[in-house]
Amino acid sequence: xxxxxxxxNVSEGRRPEVLQSMLRGIGRVAGVRxxxxxxxxxxxxxxxxxxGEAHGLKDAVMxxxxxxxxxxxxxxxxxEHPRLGAVDVIPFIPIEGVTMADCVTLARETxxxxxKRFDVPVFLYEEAxxxxxxxxxxxxxxxxxxxxxxxxxxxxWAPDFGPPxxxxxxxxxxxxxxxxxxxxxxxxxxxxxxxxxxxxxxxxHSSGGFRFVKAMGVALQDRGIVQVSMNLTNFEKxxxxxxxxxxxxxxxxxxxxVLESEIVxxxxxxxxxxxxxxxxxxxxxxxxxxxxxxxxxxx
Amino acid sequence: xxxxxxxxNVSEGRRPEVLQSMLRGIGRVAGVRxxxxxxxxxxxxxxxxxxGEAHGLKDAVMxxxxxxxxxxxxxxxxxEHPRLGAVDVIPFIPIEGVTMADCVTLARETxxxxxKRFDVPVFLYEEAxxxxxxxxxxxxxxxxxxxxxxxxxxxxWAPDFGPPxxxxxxxxxxxxxxxxxxxxxxxxxxxxxxxxxxxxxxxxHSSGGFRFVKAMGVALQDRGIVQVSMNLTNFEKxxxxxxxxxxxxxxxxxxxxVLESEIVxxxxxxxxxxxxxxxxxxxxxxxxxxxxxxxxxxx
Numbered sequence: 001x002x003x004x005x006x007x008x009n010v011s012e013g014r015r016p017e018v019l020q021s022m023l024r025g026i027g028r029v030a031g032v033r034x035x036x037x038x039x040x041x042x043x044x045x046x047x048x049x050x051x052g053e054a055h056g057l058k059d060a061v062m063x064x065x066x067x068x069x070x071x072x073x074x075x076x077x078x079x080e081h082p083r084l085g086a087v088d089v090i091p092f093i094p095i096e097g098v099t100m101a102d103c104v105t106l107a108r109e110t111x112x113x114x115x116k117r118f119d120v121p122v123f124l125y126e127e128a129x130x131x132x133x134x135x136x137x138x139x140x141x142x143x144x145x146x147x148x149x150x151x152x153x154x155x156x157w158a159p160d161f162g163p164p165x166x167x168x169x170x171x172x173x174x175x176x177x178x179x180x181x182x183x184x185x186x187x188x189x190x191x192x193x194x195x196x197x198x199x200x201x202x203x204x205h206s207s208g209g210f211r212f213v214k215a216m217g218v219a220l221q222d223r224g225i226v227q228v229s230m231n232l233t234n235f236e237k238x239x240x241x242x243x244x245x246x247x248x249x250x251x252x253x254x255x256x257x258v259l260e261s262e263i264v265x266x267x268x269x270x271x272x273x274x275x276x277x278x279x280x281x282x283x284x285x286x287x288x289x290x291x292x293x294x295x296x297x298x299x
Numbered sequence: 300x301x302x303x304x305x306x307x308n309v310s311e312g313r314r315p316e317v318l319q320s321m322l323r324g325i326g327r328v329a330g331v332r333x334x335x336x337x338x339x340x341x342x343x344x345x346x347x348x349x350x351g352e353a354h355g356l357k358d359a360v361m362x363x364x365x366x367x368x369x370x371x372x373x374x375x376x377x378x379e380h381p382r383l384g385a386v387d388v389i390p391f392i393p394i395e396g397v398t399m400a401d402c403v404t405l406a407r408e409t410x411x412x413x414x415k416r417f418d419v420p421v422f423l424y425e426e427a428x429x430x431x432x433x434x435x436x437x438x439x440x441x442x443x444x445x446x447x448x449x450x451x452x453x454x455x456w457a458p459d460f461g462p463p464x465x466x467x468x469x470x471x472x473x474x475x476x477x478x479x480x481x482x483x484x485x486x487x488x489x490x491x492x493x494x495x496x497x498x499x500x501x502x503x504h505s506s507g508g509f510r511f512v513k514a515m516g517v518a519l520q521d522r523g524i525v526q527v528s529m530n531l532t533n534f535e536k537x538x539x540x541x542x543x544x545x546x547x548x549x550x551x552x553x554x555x556x557v558l559e560s561e562i563v564x565x566x567x568x569x570x571x572x573x574x575x576x577x578x579x580x581x582x583x584x585x586x587x588x589x590x591x592x593x594x595x596x597x598x
Contacts, residue, residue, distance in 0.1 A: 003594065035593050051594055095590065180590070187582075244579050260582035266590045269568055275575035280543050283486075283559035291394065291479070291565045292591070294334050295302065295350055 004103060005035075005093040005180065006057045008064055010046045011072055011083045013039040018071045019046055025063035031056035036265065044079025045088070049266070051095065054106045061090060061110055062117065069118050073169040074145045084141050084148060085120065085171035092128075092177045095268070103177035104128045108160075111175040115162030118170065121152070122161040125176035130160055137174060145171045179212075182232040182271060183264035184240060186247050190256045193219045196226035199250045203228075203243060210246070212238035225259060235271040241278040303402060304334075304392040304479065305356045307363055309345045310371055310382045312338040317370045318345055324362035330355035335564065343378025344387070348565065350394065353405045360389060360409055361416065368417050372468040373444045383440050383447060384419065384470035391427075391476045394567070402476035403427045407459075410474040414461030417469065420451070421460040424475035429459055436473060444470045478511075481531040481570060482563035483539060485546050489555045492518045495525035498549045502527075502542060509545070511537035524558060534570040540577040 012018050019039055026034055032052035039046040050060060065087055072086035090110065092103040107128040115122050129135045133156075143151055148166045151157050158164050159172065166172055188196060196217030203209040204216075212234035218227050228247055232240060248258050270287065277285050288294050311317050318338055325333055331351035338345040349359060364386055371385035389409065391402040406427035414421050428434045432455075442450055447465045450456050457463050458471065465471055487495060495516030500506045503514040511533035517526050527546055531539060547557050569586065576584050587593050 005590075033594070095594075240575075240579070258580060260580045262582050263584060263588060266588055266593060269572070269589050269591045272572045272575035272589065273568070275579060276539075276571035279578040280539070280574060281557060281559045283561050285562060289562060289565055290568050290571065291304075292568045294565060295332070295394075 001096075002053050002098040002102070003051055003096040004054060004057055004098055004106065005049065005051045005095050006061065007050075007091055007093065008048050008061065008087055009083075009089040010048065010064070010068055011044065011074065011077055011079070011086050011088050012068070013044045013046050013079065014041050015071075018067070021071070022046075022048070022064050022067045025067050026050060026060045029056055029060040029063055032060045040081070042079065043081035044077060045081045045083065054102065057092070058106065058110050058113065061087075062113065065114060065118055065120075069120070069167075069170050074171045075169060077145070082138075082141050082144050083171075084145055085167070085173045086169065087114075087173050088141075089125075089137060090173065090175045091126065092175075093180050094177075095180070100127055100177060100179075107175050107177045111173075112161045114173055114175070115159070118167070119163060120167040120170050121159035121163055121165070121172045123172060123174045124160045125174050126178040128176040131156075137176075140174050148172060179234045179236070180266075180268050182235055182240060182267050184230045184232055184243070184261065185264065186228045186230070186244065186261045187220065187223075187259040188226050188228070188251055188256050189259040190226060190254075191219070191224050192254070192256070193217060193226050195251065195254045195256050196228050198254075199228050199247055200230075202250050203230075203246050210238045210243060213243055235268065235274075239274055239278070240271050241275045244275075300395075301352055301397040301401070302350055302395040303353060303356055303397055303405065304348065304350045304394050305360065306349075306390055306392065307347050307360065307386055308382075308388040309347065309363070309367055310343065310373065310376055310378070310385050310387050311367070312343045312345050312378065313340050314370075317366070320370070321345075321347070321363050321366045324366050325349060325359045328355055328359040328362055331359045339380070341378065342380035343376060344380045344382065353401065356391070357405065357409050357412065360386075361412065364413060364417055364419075368419070368466075368469050373470045374468060376444070381437075381440050381443050382470075383444055384466075384472045385468065386413075386472050387440075388424075388436060389472065389474045390425065391474075392479050393476075394479070399426055399476060399478075406474050406476045410460045410472075413472055413474070414458070417466070418462060419466040419469050420458035420462055420464070420471045422471060422473045423459040424473050425477040427475040430455075436475075439473050447471060478533045478535070479565075479567050481534055481539060481566050483529045483531055483542070483560065484563065485527045485529070485543065485560045486519065486522075486558040487525050487527070487550055487555050488558040489525060489553075490518070490523050491553070491555070492516060492525050494550065494553045494555055495527050497553075498527050498546055499529075501549050502529075502545050509537045509542060512542055534567065534573075538573055538577070539570050540574040543574075 111122040200215035410421040499514040502508040
């Protein structure tokens, strides 16, 4: 059975009744499981994690949209997190028995359907992008909802689907396909924020580091320590163990040691299995030696 | 759904037609999946790995016994591996949604049924043992089939089920419940067999090492290196990473480094996840953060 993950980010993090209504809409779709949801009031944003097959996920997105478009008005929406639309971003992620190409197809079909049913412009991003310069979410979202109408007057910002102007209350939606993202933080046994920041600069892609790492240095003030806070956007190509070892070595240069690390939210088993392989120096290990994987193959 | 693993060891490793006939017998039982099988001609022994629910596994063991008792005669059986019976050992192993106590119950029910249907004496071992001194397989198997009749004359060697004497051709069978066993080998960058042997002595339970480690030092002559060959019999209490680190430190004492390690056969995902947790110094990680685990919980 094919399993795809879908993680819609919605511009509503303060009214529980609106979130509940979205969750009920998704709950009515057969074959889709809600794995997780979290809301942030200061961001005024909620992140929903669901999984299922392509057909069910598309229906679930439509059910979510139905509620969002009737309840969220970007013209009066405030929050710390950048956003472009009522349903802001919808990534599809291959998990099991499914390829990235399948997720790209699903993203494009879902984007077309959103535009058709709700008259909302849709931009495709990451692996589903069709226009150069639209791979990165931050590039598409620059200027946010407030700057969107002016921006879409330029022909290069014609959407991939839907009208060439923002929806009055729901803005625009970014739909795409990407690898699972791992939120990975490493805490350092120091209160020196400059050390965390220098390490972040050393390891992140934007300043010369690993291709699939986004990183920043932050202070955990209540604990008197600092953290290298990271997103690993492709754990197959930039694996978690390599990033951990690089941070450890960079920290050692400043006489600082790694206190602990944490994974926030979900992580694919393969990312941890490859970490065990690395540190144990396992030779010739095959993923179907994992008992649970073998059992699943037999299903 | 509950999943139990069952790994019968059969005293036949040379006649493929007998093995095929056993596999066919198992294949006819609904709800049981054969995960693996391997035969060793010099041991004259085969190991079958299957998984399923209690009821199906009991039926599969009976189907296997039916073939074994008609085809294997211990009076003419030779091989390097110690053995007591045609079907020599049958361990049941808890994998998912099932407790060790469930596996003990299944082992005892299966043992009683074997004795009743095939008139073969059954000894219970490991977690299913009811008689002190019958926990360890090697204690029960001492003297092998050839010494069994004399041994069973002593009242303390009355079987847990069945007649107080060996079956003429099929000997006796040892049935029990245990944790999953991990076959874990560490190769050292040296040809000094004494180093591998000393490390084995240092880490194994029988000579003062870890509670759930069996180990020996062996030479890999074709490669000109040595190996610490281990069975980890309870990866929750004696975890794989702790054993690896202990071997690495002991080797360093002799100026020897670890070349690589290998896992032979199957390993539970939890053993690798806890290894990743250890080396990444993960703090507060919960097993349901593993995406595949979360998905399964939702089933």
